[in-house]
Amino acid sequence: IMSIEVSQVSKTFDTFTALHELNLKIHTGELVALLGPSGSGKTTLLRIIAGLEPPDTGSIIFDGEDNTEKSTQDRKVGFVFQHYALFKNMTVFENIAFGLKVRPAKLRPGKEVIRQKVQELLALVKMEELANRYPAQLSGGQRQRIALARALAVEPKVLLLDEPFGALDAKVRKDLRRWLRKLHNEYPITSVFVTHDQEEALDVADRIVILNEGKIEQIGTPEEVYDNPANPFVYNFLGNVNLFHGRMHDGKVELGSLQLEAPEHAGIGNADIVSYIRPHDIEICLEDEGKGFIAAEIFFIRAVGPIVNLELKRLDNDEYIEVEISKEVYRSLQLKAKQNVYLRPRDFKV
Ligand code: ADP
Numbered sequence: 057i058m059s060i061e062v063s064q065v066s067k068t069f070d071t072f073t074a075l076h077e078l079n080l081k082i083h084t085g086e087l088v089a090l091l092g093p094s095g096s097g098k099t100t101l102l103r104i105i106a107g108l109e110p111p112d113t114g115s116i117i118f119d120g121e122d123n124t125e126k127s128t129q130d131r132k133v134g135f136v137f138q139h140y141a142l143f144k145n146m147t148v149f150e151n152i153a154f155g156l157k158v159r160p161a162k163l164r165p166g167k168e169v170i171r172q173k174v175q176e177l178l179a180l181v182k183m184e185e186l187a188n189r190y191p192a193q194l195s196g197g198q199r200q201r202i203a204l205a206r207a208l209a210v211e212p213k214v215l216l217l218d219e220p221f222g223a224l225d226a227k228v229r230k231d232l233r234r235w236l237r238k239l240h241n242e243y244p245i246t247s248v249f250v251t252h253d254q255e256e257a258l259d260v261a262d263r264i265v266i267l268n269e270g271k272i273e274q275i276g277t278p279e280e281v282y283d284n285p286a287n288p289f290v291y292n293f294l295g296n297v298n299l300f301h302g303r304m305h306d307g308k309v310e311l312g313s314l315q316l317e318a319p320e321h322a323g324i325g326n327a328d329i330v331s332y333i334r335p336h337d338i339e340i341c342l343e344d345e346g347k348g349f350i351a352a353e354i355f356f357i358r359a360v361g362p363i364v365n366l367e368l369k370r371l372d373n374d375e376y377i378e379v380e381i382s383k384e385v386y387r388s389l390q391l392k393a394k395q396n397v398y399l400r401p402r403d404f405k406v
């Protein structure tokens with residue numbers, strides 16, 4: 057296992073700068089997600105860490121040692137990609153054994169050692185009974201598990217995954233990322249997991265690196281980035297959020313008819329502001345309990361599962377609001393579409 061340090065890494069293609077002087081430290085044994093929209097530079101950064109692409113400036117340091125000039129083969133990294141082509145004409149067993157068999161003669165393990173190693177990996181990815189199948193006889197999820205076993209066969213110290221479950225359907229993806237998390241806990245390795253899916257990153261990672269236009273917006277645990285987003289980009293990218301436009305003056309925030317105490321970090325200046333309110337941070341009630349509540353009309357209710365999603369329209373300015381409440385609250389208030397209710401943010405950021 058190794059730590060990874062990305063130091064002052066930049067990359068320009070023709071005139072387009074894909075990465076701007078990135079700095080990042082990944083600790084030994086961590087599973088870090090690189091999260092960002094399409095085109096934000098995730099794959100480019102992963103390829104530079106892998107040694108598949110040279111950076112224009114900066115360095116890649118493994119365990120304190122500069123690896124920038126080293127080839128991919130010398131970096132002890134394993135990969136899994138979204139469309140990882142398993143060899144079609146080889147069985148699952150042969151696919152996993154491949155990386156060991158093609159080693160130079162003096163590093164190549166004996167036949168029996170290879171057999172044992174492949175058995176262990178098949179057990180690790182829970183696919184023992186499929187050893188003799190061909191890739192075409194596997195589901196997409198099974199193929200990605202084999203791709204992972206194959207990547208692990210050469211005992212890499214770093215595992216690099218580029219949207220490994222991106223091509224699979226939602227249910228399988230969810231199962232696989234839980235499975236990957238468990239596997240990572242059992243298997244000593246440092247992993248970098250690229251995804252554009254917020255939920256996937258929040259679910260699987262020890263820490264999340266949020267990339268946008270080739271720059272790091274924030275690095276933190278899932279809780280840190282979700283609860284304390286560093287800026288509006290992160291706030292928006294990590295989940296549903298309501299934007300309310302308004303004004304701040306003398307320590308008060310005015311969002312239309314809604315008056316709130318300004319949060320401490322906001323200072324006491326006077327300015328036009330945008331406030332961000334998560335759907336689950338909004339309280340809902342049937343009576344106007346005075347200052348601090350806004351009236352809104354419910355126009356859509358989605359009551360599937362334990363969380364009920366409501367869409368409402370403010371009566372004072374026609375802005376839309378999304379609210380999430382528990383099924384219990386929903387039932388106790390007996391909410392219906394077209395009904396008028398009153399809302400108040402429990403928590404918000406400006
Ligand atoms: P992501 O993986 O986050 O979707 P990429 O790292 O693949 O983003 O790409 C980042 C940006 O760099 C994109 O705008 C992409 O078009 C550009 N880019 C990536 N690779 C190349 C290349 N080989 N030549 C030119 N432009 C590239």
Ligand code: MG
Pocket residue numbers: 098099100
């Ligand atoms: Mg990519």
